[in-house]
Amino acid sequence: MTSPDLPAELKAALDGKLRGFSRNDAASRSAAISKTYRDGGGSGAIRSEADALAYALARMPATYAAVTASLNALVEIRPDFAPKNLLDVGAGPGTATWAVAETFPSLQSFTLLDTNEALRALALGLITDSYRLRNVSYERGEARATLAKADTADLVVASYMIGEIGDGERRTLAELMWEKTRDTLLVVEPGTPAGYARIIALRERLIGLGAHVAAPCPHDGKCPLQPPDWCHFTQRLQRSRAHKQVKGAELPFEDERFAYVALTRAPVALHPSRILAQPVITKVEITAKICAPTGVAVTKVPRRDKAAYADARRWRWGDVVA
Ligand SMILES: C[S@@+](CC[C@H](N)C(=O)[O-])C[C@H]1O[C@@H](n2cnc3c(N)ncnc32)[C@H](O)[C@@H]1O
Numbered sequence: 001m002t003s004p005d006l007p008a009e010l011k012a013a014l015d016g017k018l019r020g021f022s023r024n025d026a027a028s029r030s031a032a033i034s035k036t037y038r039d040g041g042g043s044g045a046i047r048s049e050a051d052a053l054a055y056a057l058a059r060m061p062a063t064y065a066a067v068t069a070s071l072n073a074l075v076e077i078r079p080d081f082a083p084k085n086l087l088d089v090g091a092g093p094g095t096a097t098w099a100v101a102e103t104f105p106s107l108q109s110f111t112l113l114d115t116n117e118a119l120r121a122l123a124l125g126l127i128t129d130s131y132r133l134r135n136v137s138y139e140r141g142e143a144r145a146t147l148a149k150a151d152t153a154d155l156v157v158a159s160y161m162i163g164e165i166g167d168g169e170r171r172t173l174a175e176l177m178w179e180k181t182r183d184t185l186l187v188v189e190p191g192t193p194a195g196y197a198r199i200i201a202l203r204e205r206l207i208g209l210g211a212h213v214a215a216p217c218p219h220d221g222k223c224p225l226q227p228p229d230w231c232h233f234t235q236r237l238q239r240s241r242a243h244k245q246v247k248g249a250e251l252p253f254e255d256e257r258f259a260y261v262a263l264t265r266a267p268v269a270l271h272p273s274r275i276l277a278q279p280v281i282t283k284v285e286i287t288a289k290i291c292a293p294t295g296v297a298v299t300k301v302p303r304r305d306k307a308a309y310a311d312a313r314r315w316r317w318g319d320v321v322a
Contacts, residue, residue, distance in 0.1 A: 001072050001075075002068050002071060002072055002099070002102050002103045003068070003102075004064070004065035004068045004069060004235050004236070004237050005061070005064075005065070005237055005238050006060070006061055006064055006098070007098065007102055009129070009130055009132075010060075010064075010098050010126060011240065013125075013126040013127075013128075013129065013130075014053075014056060014057060014060070014126065014242070015242065017053050017056075017122070017125060017126070018053065018057065018242055021050060021053060023242065023245045023246065025050060025054075026050070026053060026054040026057055026245075026246050027054075027245060027246050027247070027248055029050055029051050029054035029055075030054040030055065030057065030058035030246050030247065031248075032045065033045050033046060033051065033054060033055050033058070034058065042163075042164035043055070043092065043116050043119065043164060044116075046116055046118050046119060047118055048118055049118060049121065049122065051118055052093065052116075052118040052119050052121065052122040053122060054246065055092075055093070055119070056093040056119075056122060056126075057242055057243060057246040058243070058246050058247055060093055060095050061237050061238075061239065061240070061243055061254075062237060062254065062256040063095045063096075063159055063160050063188075063256075064095050064096075064098060064099050064237075065235040065236075065237035065256050066159070066160075066188050066191075066235055066256050066258035066260070067095065067096045067099040067100075067157070067159050067186075067188050068099045068102070068103065068235070069233065069235040069258070069318065070186055070188050070215070070258070070260040070262065071099060071100065071103040071104075071186070072103070073215040073216060073260075073262070073318065073320075074184065074186065074214055074215050074262040075103065076215075076320060077214045077215050077262075077268055077270050077272075077320075078184075078214055078264070078268060081104075081183070081184065082104065082106035083100075083104055083106060083107055083153070083154035083155035083183060083184070084106055084107060084108050084109070084154055085107065085108065085109045085110070085111070085151075085153045085154055085155070086100050086107055086109070086110045086111065086153055086154070086155050086156075086157065087111050087113070087147075087150055087152075087153035087155070087156045087157070087177075087180055088100070088110065088111070088112045088113065088157050088158075088159075089113050089143050089147060089156065089157065089158040089161060089173075089177060090113070090114055090143060090158055090159070090160075090161025090162075090164065091112035091113060091114045091119075091120075091123060091138070092114055092116065092119045092123070092160075092161075093119050093122045093123045093126065094112060094122075094123035094126060094127060094133075094136075094138075095159060096157045096159040096188075097110050097112055097123075097133065097136070098133070100155065100157060101132050101133060104155075107155075108135060109135045109137075110133060110135060110136045110137070111136075111137050111138075111139065111150055111151070111153065112136060112137070112138040112139070113138075113139050113141070113143055113146040113147060113150065114138070114140065114143075115140065115141060115142055115143070117140060120138050120140050123138060124136075124138055143161075143165075143173055143176075144169070144172065144173060144176060147173070147176045147177065147180055148176065150180055151180075152179075152180050152181070152182045153180060153181070153182060154182050154183045154184070155181075155183065155184050155185075155186070156177050156178075156180055156181045156184070156185045156186070157185075157186045157187075157188075158173075158177060158185075158186075158187045158188070159186075159187075159188045160188060160189060160190065162174070162187060162189065162198050162202065163189055163190065163194070163195060163198055170198065170201075170202070171201075171205060174202045174205055174206060175205070175206075175209065178206050178209060178211065178263070181263075181265065182265070183264060183265055183266075184214065184262055184263065184264050184265075185206070185211070185262070185263045185264075186260065186261075186262045186263075187199060187202055187260060187261055187263075188258055188259070188260040189258065189259050189260070190257065190258060190259070191232030191233060191234065191256075191257030191258045191259050192230075192232075192257070192259075193227070193228070193230045195232070195258070195259045196230035196231055196232055196259040197230075199231075199259045199260065199261050200223050200231075202261065203217075203223075203261045203263070204222070206263050207220050207263075210265075211263040211264065211265070212263065212264050212265075212266065212267045212268060213261060213262070213263060213264075213268075214262040214263065214264045214268045215260075215261075215262045215274075216231065216233070216260065216261070216262075216274050216291075216318070217261070217274075217291065218271040218272060218273050218274060218291060218292060218293045219271060219293045220267075224291070224295045224296045225276075225296060230259070231259060231276060231291070232257050232258060232259045233257070233258055233259070233260070233317060233318040234255045234256065234257050234258075234317060234318070235255070235256050235258065236253055236254070236255050236256075237253060237254060237255075237256060238252060238253050239251065239252055239253055239254055271293050272320035272321060272322060273290050273291060273292040273293070273320065273321050273322075274290070274291050274318065274319070274320050274321070275288055275289065275290055275315055275316065275317055275318060275319050275320075275321060276289045276290065276291050276296065276317070277289045277317055278316070278317040279312065279315045279316075279317075281313065283303065284302065284303055285300045285301060285302045285303060285309075286300070286301045286309060286312040286313065286315070287299070287300050288301070288312065288315055288321075290321065
């Protein structure tokens with residue numbers, strides 16, 4: 001399992017960039033960018049080197065953790081997957097590329113696509129000293145145009161990206177990303193009802209084009225969850241000093257909620273059930289909400305069933321269960 005915390009090389013590169021920048025300035029820029037996101041805006045608010053750095057300090061640890069957790073889930077289902085090349089769509093500061101590079105030693109080439117010049121410049125600055133990421137090519141432009149020109153890749157990733165484009169454009173982009181996917185497409189979004197809705201719409205459309213679900217779902221059928229319920233997961237990550245300062249936070253960790261889907265060209269061999277919320281443990285029983293190939297059900301494991309109860313005590317939200 002890949003750690004959800006930023007790799008030391010990336011942390012050091014971010015710290016290096018922060019030298020010479022005021023942390024108070026970074027904090028106020030980051031607050032302004034967060035407000036833009038909350039108000040429904042996108043990364044267009046990130047225009048300067050300082051904005052890009054403030055965004056990366058505040059958000060990169062969390063989006064990195066969410067992508068890593070999604071990749072860990074994919075690897076659990078497909079332990080033999082060894083992609084050689086990556087297409088990172090809406091790559092921003094390169095977050096998903098770092099996570100994928102950590103997860104798959106097999107990767108040799110990395111293509112990143114994004115419209116935002118400030119984020120592109122930051123991404124290239126962060127990898128300057130990285131031997132692992134020496135074969136990066138970062139194309140600037142609208143995803144639709146840059147994707148159309150890109151070569152196909154074993155792994156295509158769009159992390160916290162598809163929410164920044166309109167509905168019609170998103171459908172076209174989903175199909176284009178799938179066209180460019182030789183093996184697996186991973187899409188990660190915030191773990192909100194809206195993020196989940198975007199994932200489910202993309203999932204349905206691409207299953208219609210022949211895709212199979214590797215994770216998180218144990219089937220390729222319709223999602224059995226009914227609103228207001230939605231499928232999402234959570235990943236805890238450690239906050240560095242700079243991260244806490246930029247966010248004005250006290251706690252040494254945060255929990256990032258995310259939704260994701262990993263779609264593959266070939267059907268996967270394993271379809272384990274998955275835990276959809278943190279199980280509730282009482283002295284009498286353990287109650288867990290589980291998505292199985294047959295649908296979502298609440299499972300109760302009584303304490304008197306000692307072996308099963310001991311097993312279920314280890315269950316965590318997002319885990320697969322036999
Ligand atoms: C919230 S950021 C996420 C960045 C990165 N993937 C991550 O997980 O940290 C969204 C990114 O998508 C990019 N983006 C949004 N719309 C785009 C488009 N139409 N074409 C290319 N990039 C786009 C933005 O410039 C931004 O870098």
